[in-house]
Amino acid sequence: MAATQSTLPSKLIQSAHQWWRRHRHESNHCSECDEPIGSFDKVCQNCGQGNPARVSPWLAVYLFVCVAMIFMMYSAFKTLLS
Numbered sequence: 001m002a003a004t005q006s007t008l009p010s011k012l013i014q015s016a017h018q019w020w021r022r023h024r025h026e027s028n029h030c031s032e033c034d035e036p037i038g039s040f041d042k043v044c045q046n047c048g049q050g051n052p053a054r055v056s057p058w059l060a061v062y063l064f065v066c067v068a069m070i071f072m073m074y075s076a077f078k079t080l081l082s
Contacts (some may be wrong), residue, residue, distance in 0.1 A: 008077065012070050028053075 030037050030044040030052040037044055037052050044052040 009070070009074055012073070016066055016070070 028036060028039070030047060030049055032049040032052065033044060033047040035044065035046040039053075041052060043050055
């Protein structure tokens, strides 16, 4: 049981980290020309596209829900095991 306790949170964190790595490209590259851009650039320096990052507002909602679920599961497991 102790092995399951320590591996479950680490597996959740690892899967969230892998998801973030896959989707990080969207926020660091222009949606038109796919050239690298700064995080807060308002215009792509290569093609002139306004608001070049592809990050949607749903990304923030998804990340918040994932963090909340991880916290709730950690709290539940901690309560069950104590």
